[in-house]
Amino acid sequence: MAFLQANIYSNVLGMEVMMNVVLPQRTEKLIGTSTAGSTEDVPVLYLLHGMGGNHSVWERRTNIERYVSNRGLAVIMPSTDLGWYADTQYDMKYWTFLSEELPEICQELFPQLSRKREKTFAAGLSMGGYGAFKLGLRQPERFAAIASLSGPLNIAARVEDLLLIRNEAYWTGVFGPLDEFKESEHDLLFLLKEALKEQKNLPDIFLACGEQDPLLHASEDVSRALSEAKIPHFFETAAGGHDWHFWDEWIQKVIDWLPLDEAETFERSGN
Known part of the structure; x- marks a missing residue:
């Protein structure tokens, strides 16, 4: 594998942005770390950080490079600050950067990355x-699978919880007036309802959260909504909190779950 640290310029954000990238590379080594895999039409995982993290945190807190070393999978880990993957009210368009500009920059810099839906995935922890x-619900035509580890997926229904983390001025700056949050473009349960109404072909869905995590209710709420809509998905809980012990273990399960081999049948659990 090749590990790259890239400084890129975002025209959308009007600033330099950092990202870490893991790319498949054919290698032959003597110490048991040889890697194999195609270097053309490479499947790609956009792996997103949480609040307080940045482009480096997955590489520093997990063994993500080793986990994908023999999977032929590229991993893109961008820094998006505390912008909640939204086009914020303070004119920082993190959503447009993530969903439109970043894929084009990656294609320009790494043309071996696949453009195919069946080879494009997104995952992240917490935020x-x-x-x-949000990527999977707003752009289901681009992603074959999406995964959330400990995600606050129902925050529009529990805006009072947001104020326990940061003050209202911060959240209003990101999302706009909190009394208008529900049924907005930032409300994932609303986006799910709209996607179902439009009969969109949703990506495969993976949810996991620690049983001691204060955000467990969020994954449960989304799993319940998916089940009521008869949308197959994987949802599992296990001992653990909102921490890297849980995320390091479960990102490995996400990678195992991704449909990286089109000839292989992967089991999907519908809860």
Whole structure:
């Protein structure tokens, strides 16, 4: 595998942005770390960070490079600050950057990356899980699978919880007036309802959260809504909190779950 640290310029954000990238590379080594895989039409995972993190946090807190070393999977880990993958009210268009500009920049810099839906995935932890779901619900034609680890996926229904984390001025700056949050473009349950109404072909969905995580209710709410709509999905809980012990273990399960081999049949659990 090749590990790259890239400084890119975003015209959308009007600033330099950092991202880490893991790319498949054919190697032959003597210490058991040889890697194999295609270097053309490479499947790609957009892996998003949570609040307080940045482009480096997945590489520093997990063994993500080793986990994908023999999977032929590229991993794009961008920094998006505390913007909640939204086009904010303070004119920082993180959603447009993530959903439109970043894929084009990656294609320009790494033309071996696939453009095919069946080879494009998104995942993230906490705020990044929210971002991954937002990508899958708003752009289902681009993503074959999305995964959330400990994501605050129901925040529009529990805006009072937001004020326990940061003050109202911050949240209003990101999302706009909180009394208008529900049924807005930032409300994932509303986006899910609209996608179903429009009969969109949704990506495969993976949800996991620790049983001691204060955000467990969010994954439960989304799983319940998916079940009521008869949308197959994977949802599992296990011992753990809102921490890297849980995320390091479960990102490995996400990678195993991704449909990286089109000839292989992957089991999907509908809860």
